[in-house]
Amino acid sequence: MAERELYETASGARERGQAAAPETLEEIEVSLLLEGLWRHHGIDFRDYARASLKRRLRNALQSEKIRNVSQLQALVLHDPAALDRLLGHLSVHVTSLFRDPSFFRAIRERVVPMLRSHPFVRIWHAGCSTGEEVYSMAMLLEEEGLYDRCRIYATDMNAAVLEKARSGVFSLNQMKEYTANYIAAGGKRSLSDWYSATADHAQIKSSLRRNVVFAQHNLVTDGSFNEFHLVLCRNVMIYFNPTLQARVHRLIYGSLRRFGMLALGRREVLDHTVHATDYEVVDEAERIYRRIG
Numbered sequence: 001m002a003e004r005e006l007y008e009t010a011s012g013a014r015e016r017g018q019a020a021a022p023e024t025l026e027e028i029e030v031s032l033l034l035e036g037l038w039r040h041h042g043i044d045f046r047d048y049a050r051a052s053l054k055r056r057l058r059n060a061l062q063s064e065k066i067r068n069v070s071q072l073q074a075l076v077l078h079d080p081a082a083l084d085r086l087l088g089h090l091s092v093h094v095t096s097l098f099r100d101p102s103f104f105r106a107i108r109e110r111v112v113p114m115l116r117s118h119p120f121v122r123i124w125h126a127g128c129s130t131g132e133e134v135y136s137m138a139m140l141l142e143e144e145g146l147y148d149r150c151r152i153y154a155t156d157m158n159a160a161v162l163e164k165a166r167s168g169v170f171s172l173n174q175m176k177e178y179t180a181n182y183i184a185a186g187g188k189r190s191l192s193d194w195y196s197a198t199a200d201h202a203q204i205k206s207s208l209r210r211n212v213v214f215a216q217h218n219l220v221t222d223g224s225f226n227e228f229h230l231v232l233c234r235n236v237m238i239y240f241n242p243t244l245q246a247r248v249h250r251l252i253y254g255s256l257r258r259f260g261m262l263a264l265g266r267r268e269v270l271d272h273t274v275h276a277t278d279y280e281v282v283d284e285a286e287r288i289y290r291r292i293g
Helices: 003-015 025-041 050-064 069-078 080-090 101-115 132-143 159-167 172-184 242-255
Strands: 121-126 150-156 169-171 195-197 201-204 212-216 228-233 256-264 279-283 288-291
Touching: 025 050, 025 069, 050 069, 050 080, 069 080, 080 159, 101 132, 101 172, 101 228, 101 256, 101 279, 101 288, 121 132, 132 150, 132 172, 132 212, 150 159, 159 212, 169 172, 172 195, 172 201, 228 242, 242 256
Parallel strands: 121 150, 121 228, 150 212, 228 256
Antiparallel strands: 169 201, 195 201, 256 288, 279 288
């Protein structure tokens, strides 16, 4: 905006008795950091929900032992290792095997029967994190006799978590909790059938990885790469502002074949989104929908 336009805008606000709310110094610093990440590294967090983003940035400041976001900006623009550490803070990785067991029971009871009609099934886990829910889906499909005709595409923007997901190695201490989840989700075998145990780690059996493709993909900046029968994007968009949520909904809608299904997280809804009328409800409680438009 030109200097004269800025002056006229400010003058008009004063004449109307309005005062432009000043940004806090922290807000200015955060905006400059996000713009720098986008311009220099091509990493776009500009449309993430600010309250959640600022909490994670404060954690990054404590971890780096620095005082303010301006110092963090200088660090991550010049130090690749610092950038990787920051991405670890900004990416949310809350997941587990058969997380929300009732969701996986709904997949087994409501979605799998619909998938059976297809000779080959493509599934996209968008924002797969460290892979626990991807392997949960693979176990479920194997138990339902569908896995051999399925391909699961598991994507995340963070290369480090993708590498962990690809390894299929998880803490043995977590398996007690995961076993309870598996049983509650309607598992038909024993969870221990799906991994081999060492002293402190559980290694997912290689047979479950044979039809999984792990790949880096950024929902903010990247486009569609296939046509899918099922897209899972659970507990991802709660961290986006409405503009970015709309962008991701358009991406997912364009990636679903007709009558393909979409699974969201429990705190995410289709109401008032750009494609709210283009889906029918499969399971309202578990936020599972089918594309009809």
